[in-house]
Amino acid sequence: MVSWSDGSDSSEHTLEYMSSASDDGTIKVPASIEDSDFEGPETELHVLCHGHGKASERRVAFEGIHTGRRKSKRDRTEDNLMNYFDVHNLTQEKKKLQASYEKLVEDVNGLLDAQERRAEVERKDLESSKIQEKYDMVKNLAAAQANVIRNMKLKLAEERKNLQIHIDELQKTVEESNVKLEGIKAIING
Structure with a gap:
């Protein structure tokens, strides 16, 4: 001590x-x-x-x-020279590390940007799939409505046909009745 x-x-x-x-x-x-x-x-x-x-x-x-x-002047000079080389090497290593760090920051930013783009694409895909689902639902609804309308038109056409048949039968009956009525009038007037 x-x-x-x-x-x-x-x-x-x-x-x-x-x-x-x-x-x-x-x-x-x-x-x-x-x-x-x-x-x-x-x-x-x-x-x-x-x-x-x-x-x-x-x-x-x-x-x-x-x-x-x-220390002798020569020893100090050698020490200074060695220190200079150490500082130079450390400076070069610092520059390499700084470049590596900047590259790493750039890569991380690229990854974050890619992740944001992927999330945006997924969001758009999700929105697109929701829109597609709504479109498919509207399309199915329109097809169902078209089937209902077609069936109703067919039913109406059939009813119209039946009504036309009844009308024709009634007109035939009316004509026959008119012919009979004319015969009765001719007999009464006659």
């Missing part, structure tokens, strides 16, 4: 000064602590210090301008 120093750390791992090419020849090293949880490659490599020949330790600085690991 990291513990913060208050500046009066008397730990054997903290160095107070280090020589440098500055004006007075020394610079103050920022306070640091040992990272006991670190299990990375530095602890596996046994690098010896050139100054006193002891194994080097990993430390993290919390003060000053140089905190954390230092």
Whole structure:
């Protein structure tokens, strides 16, 4: 666990000064602590210090301008280049995904339009079938009425024929009666 120093750390791992090419020849090293949880490659490599020949330790600085690991300009350039390629690849993938999304939206809209057209056709078919049913009903009704009218005409024609026969018989009877009446008149007048 990291513990913060208050500046009066008397730990054997903290160095107070280090020589440098500055004006007075020394610079103050920022306070640091040992990272006991670190299990990375530095602890596996046994690098010896050139100054006193002891194994080097990993430390993290919390003060000053140089905190954390230092990278060379070449490493930063390579990292920037790799980051650029990552960003470029992600941008290309985003464009592909956007195109796929737009195609998907277009396909979904096409499906919805087709479904609406199909529903409209089904609605028209239903209306058409209802109209067809009504037409068939009216057609059947008209056919039934035509049959009734035809039967009535036939019946009327038969009755007319029968009536004509009766009329003819009555006229024949009237003529015979008139002939008899004329005979009776001739006998009476005669």
